[in-house]
Amino acid sequence: AQKVTQAQTEISVVEKEDVTLDCVYETRDTTYYLFWYKQPPSGELVFLIRRNSFDEQNEISGRYSWNFQKSTSSFNFTITASQVVDSAVYFCAPRGSNYQLIWGAGTKLIIKP
């Protein structure tokens, strides 16, 4: 069975702090894709990043970075120098069979000015 866990229900930090969002994906599949989506208070779902299971290189894009470790099934997402506009719910969503996404419960990130 496939299972995705976002253990952090809510995180609150002060602006400019760094913050890491955790995601653990348990699966017997040897190859898979993982996605992160952002849902700001306005409600839309915004695609952030896609990673595949055979690429464990960390990736940095501006203030965002991603750390994928297949050995621990963790796919973590870090925001450096957080800003108030980063406040949103962040979802980790591995892709299962038939291109379906398996959604975590989400982590609500609150950035205080």
Added chain:
Amino acid sequence: NAGVTQTPKFRILKIGQSMTLQCTQDMNHNYMYWYRQDPGMGLKLIYYSVGAGITDKGEVPNGYNVSRSTTEDFPLRLELAAPSQTSVYFCASSYSNEQFFGPGTRLTVL
């Protein structure tokens, strides 16, 4: 490109009424999906389609029906609305990897 569009944006239904949520994409994506999102939760897959004429059930299909007569359109039908169907409904499409979402329909059943 307009991407994925959904109508209506908001709707209030009475118990037992029926309605169709419309979804259209202009990216020529083969895959389309319907999700529901309950307050404070992640998304749950209702139905999906891998191409015109082909649909299949997701995690929570009961109370819903879909059709896919064209590549562009993937309407979701609620036949006998129940309070448990109060939710935000998202339509999405994809070519093979990342899914692109519509703005959502907020449905309340009273």
